[in-house]
Amino acid sequence: MVRRSSVDRAVENIDETALEVGPAKERAVGVPAVARATQMAVEQMGVARTARTLALVNQTHGFDCPGCAWPEAKHRSRAEFCENGAKAVAEEATKRRVPPEFFAAHPVGELATWDDYSLGQQGRLTHPMLLDEGATHYRPVSWEEAYDVVAEEVARLSSPDELVFYTSGRTSNEAAFCWQLLARGLGTNNLPDCSNMCHESSGSALTETIGIGKGSVSLLDVETAELVIVAGQNPGTNHPRMLSALEKTKRAGGRIVAINPLREAGLLRFDNPQKPRGVVGSGTDLADVYLQVRLGGDQALFQALGALLLEAEDAAPGTVLDHDFLAAHTRGFEEYAAHLRALDWAEVETATGLPRAQVEEVAELLLASRSTVLCWAMGLTQHKHSVPMLRDAVNLLLLQGNIGKPGAGLCPVRGHSNVQGDRTMGIFERMPDAFHDALDAEFSFASPRAHGLDTVGAIEAMRDGTAKVFLGMGGNFARATPDTAVTEAALASLELTVQVSTKLNRSHVVHGRRALILPTLGRTDRDVQATGPQRVTVEDSMCAVHASEGRLEPPSEHLRSEVAIITELAERLLDGRPGAPVADWRAFRDDYATVRAAVERVVPGFEDFERRIDEPGGFVLPHQPRDERAFATPSGRAELTVNPLEYPRVPPGRLLLQTVRSHDQYNTTIYGRDDRYRGISGGRRVVFVHPDDLREQGLADGDVVDLVSEWEDGDRRAPAFRVVAYATPRGCAAAYYPETNVLVPLGSYADTSRTPTSKSVVVRLEPVAGGAR
Numbered sequence: 035m036v037r038r039s040s041v042d043r044a045v046e047n048i049d050e051t052a053l054e055v056g057p058a059k060e061r062a063v064g065v066p067a068v069a070r071a072t073q074m075a076v077e078q079m080g081v082a083r084t085a086r087t088l089a090l091v092n093q094t095h096g097f098d099c100p101g102c103a104w105p106e107a108k109h110r111s112r113a114e115f116c117e118n119g120a121k122a123v124a125e126e127a128t129k130r131r132v133p134p135e136f137f138a139a140h141p142v143g144e145l146a147t148w149d150d151y152s153l154g155q156q157g158r159l160t161h162p163m164l165l166d167e168g169a170t171h172y173r174p175v176s177w178e179e180a181y182d183v184v185a186e187e188v189a190r191l192s193s194p195d196e197l198v199f200y201t202s203g204r205t206s207n208e209a210a211f212c213w214q215l216l217a218r219g220l221g222t223n224n225l226p227d228c229s230n231m232c233h234e235s236s237g238s239a240l241t242e243t244i245g246i247g248k249g250s251v252s253l254l255d256v257e258t259a260e261l262v263i264v265a266g267q268n269p270g271t272n273h274p275r276m277l278s279a280l281e282k283t284k285r286a287g288g289r290i291v292a293i294n295p296l297r298e299a300g301l302l303r304f305d306n307p308q309k310p311r312g313v314v315g316s317g318t319d320l321a322d323v324y325l326q327v328r329l330g331g332d333q334a335l336f337q338a339l340g341a342l343l344l345e346a347e348d349a350a351p352g353t354v355l356d357h358d359f360l361a362a363h364t365r366g367f368e369e370y371a372a373h374l375r376a377l378d379w380a381e382v383e384t385a386t387g388l389p390r391a392q393v394e395e396v397a398e399l400l401l402a403s404r405s406t407v408l409c410w411a412m413g414l415t416q417h418k419h420s421v422p423m424l425r426d427a428v429n430l431l432l433l434q435g436n437i438g439k440p441g442a443g444l445c446p447v448r449g450h451s452n453v454q455g456d457r458t459m460g461i462f463e464r465m466p467d468a469f470h471d472a473l474d475a476e477f478s479f480a481s482p483r484a485h486g487l488d489t490v491g492a493i494e495a496m497r498d499g500t501a502k503v504f505l506g507m508g509g510n511f512a513r514a515t516p517d518t519a520v521t522e523a524a525l526a527s528l529e530l531t532v533q534v535s536t537k538l539n540r541s542h543v544v545h546g547r548r549a550l551i552l553p554t555l556g557r558t559d560r561d562v563q564a565t566g567p568q569r570v571t572v573e574d575s576m577c578a579v580h581a582s583e584g585r586l587e588p589p590s591e592h593l594r595s596e597v598a599i600i601t602e603l604a605e606r607l608l609d610g611r612p613g614a615p616v617a618d619w620r621a622f623r624d625d626y627a628t629v630r631a632a633v634e635r636v637v638p639g640f641e642d643f644e645r646r647i648d649e650p651g652g653f654v655l656p657h658q659p660r661d662e663r664a665f666a667t668p669s670g671r672a673e674l675t676v677n678p679l680e681y682p683r684v685p686p687g688r689l690l691l692q693t694v695r696s697h698d699q700y701n702t703t704i705y706g707r708d709d710r711y712r713g714i715s716g717g718r719r720v721v722f723v724h725p726d727d728l729r730e731q732g733l734a735d736g737d738v739v740d741l742v743s744e745w746e747d748g749d750r751r752a753p754a755f756r757v758v759a760y761a762t763p764r765g766c767a768a769a770y771y772p773e774t775n776v777l778v779p780l781g782s783y784a785d786t787s788r789t790p791t792s793k794s795v796v797v798r799l800e801p802v803a804g805g806a807r
């Protein structure tokens with residue numbers, strides 16, 4: 035059986051005739067990036083609004099950039115944003131609108147055939163819209179009618195666990211806190227979030243080993259580290275401001291190692307557009323060593339590096355390992371060391387595709403470094419064995435005591451600008467008991483304690499008919515999730531789908547029996563409630579919490595803030611409901627400081643919340659391993675763990691596919707059809723393959739193939755991709771997300787974290803007869 039989705043229909047409308055393939059770049063940013071960002075911003079916002087808007091990004095009294103979760107520098111330059119931050123802002127602050135007339139002109143069935151780019155480019159949503167049962171078009175509704183529809187469907191449920199409350203990571207702390215309270219007030223922990231598909235593996239591995247699921251470094255640590263390892267991350271595209279930090283690392287004499295199957299321009303060389311040398315000079319070389327590891331080979335690499343450190347210690351006892359730290363703060367060293375001493379180097383070579391000499395080069399840098407930071411992102415989290423892989427990464431850092439000291443630590447680089455804060459606020463299907471206890475005390479109710487559904491679990495429940503109503507706080511569930519055909523069918527089987535959104539996306543056109551679009555204010559929009567203008571707060575990737583205040587005129591007078599929508603829904607759904615939390619939802623809505631006051635009483639680390647967000651740059655949440663080398667694991671120590679070596683095994687004639695972001699997209703929002711650094715323009719349906727793999731399969735650069743993924747329950751097909759001969763390791767291919775999500779089987783997820791294996795999909799390439807571009 036071959037699974038097909040509505041996206042396959044959209045494919046027929048995609049015009050890829052403008053696709054051009056040139057050489058990949060060897061450097062990132064510089065003047066072309068500034069030019070490109072300004073051009074896109076002016077297209078969306080016009081000249082005056084562009085100037086005004088970009089001046090407010092990441093300034094003390096402006097709004098937090100909705101781009102990524104990389105922290106802001108303490109001394110901000112006047113232009114504290116990057117090319118892709120500017121694009122993210124432009125997409126939100128666009129002057130384009132999607133009014134009711136748009137929906138009257140386009141039946142949902144037609145919109146379902148549009149590609150993601152065309153849907154997103156229509157602009158900002160302006161009115162609440164309802165799709166009635168059997169209707170062909172969305173029609174405008176009042177907010178009250180919209181809430182009534184939700185209330186009717188909720189009343190028909192036989193259990194609150196038939197509800198799914200999804201959250202994407204742009205949602206503010208205030209909205210997230212209210213959202214989880216609404217879900218738990220109704221009686222469910224079904225709070226899947228984008229993090230389940232993102233850094234969940236990091237959270238799982240870090241919680242097990244160091245007792246907290248967050249990174250342990252500050253920006254200064256990265257800038258002053260003697261060695262920074264960047265593994266499975268493409269910062270030039272996805273965290274461009276990180277390049278400024280890496281530039282500082284280099285200028286202070288630090289070394290950088292990149293571990294990545296692809297030679298990403300942003301890791302090679304950086305031309306800082308805010309420094310004269312980046313505009314006219316030669317820029318800064320970044321990676322000193324670049325390991326083009328095979329997909330999923332990182333666990334073997336971390337083990338190999340650990341083994342080399344042990345070997346060096348044996349050769350010169352007392353010079354390599356941090357024995358004091360190991361003795362005082364860790365557990366499990368002997369078992370770990372014994373395991374690594376039995377390491378099979380032939381297997382390491384198979385898994386990594388790297389000769390031992392290259393691994394030794396990195397080991398030398400580790401040996402020479404007194405403070406090492408490890409940064410990582412999706413390249414390490416989206417494999418079947420990501421959690422043990424990351425446990426081995428932690429092992430490696432613990433050996434040299436690289437945690438809780440200056441210039442050292444673990445740095446999972448988060449994606450969405452508040453994804454970390456959302457989790458802190460309780461957006462998680464299995465919050466610890468301490469959180470529930472505090473929540474129950476604050477709101478005089480008994481929150482449900484049974485674990486809820488994560489993202490994969492939610493799709494399974496919808497597919498199996500045990501979930502009936504989906505409510506999405508932002509994001510694009512239909513498109514961000516794996517197994518597009520399965521997920522779309524699951525969503526279509528629901529009674530009601532509700533999307534709180536800023537912009538049109540596929541989740542609005544893949545709908546349940548009834549569907550609602552609830553348009554909301556974004557980060558850049560002014561938010562005025564009964565007590566006046568409101569600010570919200572966010573937490574970045576390094577635990578720093580700060581305020582964000584939108585300044586732009588909202589795109590429509592009909593929009594409501596996320597907090598307003600949630601609290602109004604809560605009043606409608608919870609008032610008079612037995613056992614509901616005792617909360618003053620109206621006060622929450624009128625003055626977000628009252629939400630923060632409740633957060634302060636429920637979540638540790640938020641003491642004096644309101645005052646501390648007035649301090650420049652906000653405040654940093656406590657992190658025991660970072661602050662005091664204390665570890666809240668069951669043993670009270672950091673855990674060195676023994677992890678059997680795993681790596682993907684690919685049958686002959688097949689390739690392992692990773693699904694990545696291009697330079698012109700924000701997750702499922704497609705800004706444009708170029709991927710400048712990888713040499714692609716005018717199209718997205720490309721698959722990067724090693725030239726020798728092409729030759730072996732009788733294919734050539736320019737051929738058109740279908741990508742067919744193979745799984746125990748059958749094949750999945752993504753049609754019509756142009757083959758690009760590219761410098762990727764043998765056997766490892768790459769293509770863009772979300773076009774390839776149809777290929778990721780729902781049942782293929784990481785052990786423990788249940789994150790879909792988006793960087794590890796077994797595929798075959800099937801030539802399309804007569805197809806060449």
Ligand SMILES: Nc1nc2c(c(=O)[nH]1)N[C@H]1C(S)=C(S)[C@@H](COP(=O)(O)OP(=O)(O)OC[C@H]3O[C@@H](n4cnc5c(=O)[nH]c(N)nc54)[C@H](O)[C@@H]3O)O[C@H]1N2
Binds near residue numbers: 413
């Ligand atoms: N402009 C922009 N910014 C973004 C986003 C966006 O879409 N656009 N998305 C945001 C979000 S939510 C996130 S989570 C982050 C994502 O940021 P990244 O994780 O940088 O995003 P990906 O494109 O998924 O890139 C994964 C990188 O890991 C490498 N990789 C893949 N598999 C492996 C492997 O097995 N081993 C190693 N060592 N490397 C591997 C790939 O070659 C690629 O360079 O960015 C955030 N910022």
Ligand SMILES: Nc1nc2c(c(=O)[nH]1)N[C@H]1C(S)=C(S)[C@@H](COP(=O)(O)OP(=O)(O)OC[C@H]3O[C@@H](n4cnc5c(=O)[nH]c(N)nc54)[C@H](O)[C@@H]3O)O[C@H]1N2
Binds near residue numbers: 201514557
């Ligand atoms: N194959 C594959 N799949 C992946 C990944 C991958 O690498 N490969 N990466 C995964 C990762 S890391 C992530 S984080 C997820 C992302 O999953 P999501 O977070 O669900 O997806 P986004 O594309 O970021 O969501 C974009 C939509 O959010 C809405 N939006 C934007 N700003 C706001 C706002 O301020 N408020 C509200 N209410 N709505 C807003 C807009 O309507 C927009 O269309 O995708 C995952 N899926």
Ligand SMILES: [Mo]
Binds near residue numbers: 228232233448
């Ligand atoms: Mo993410």
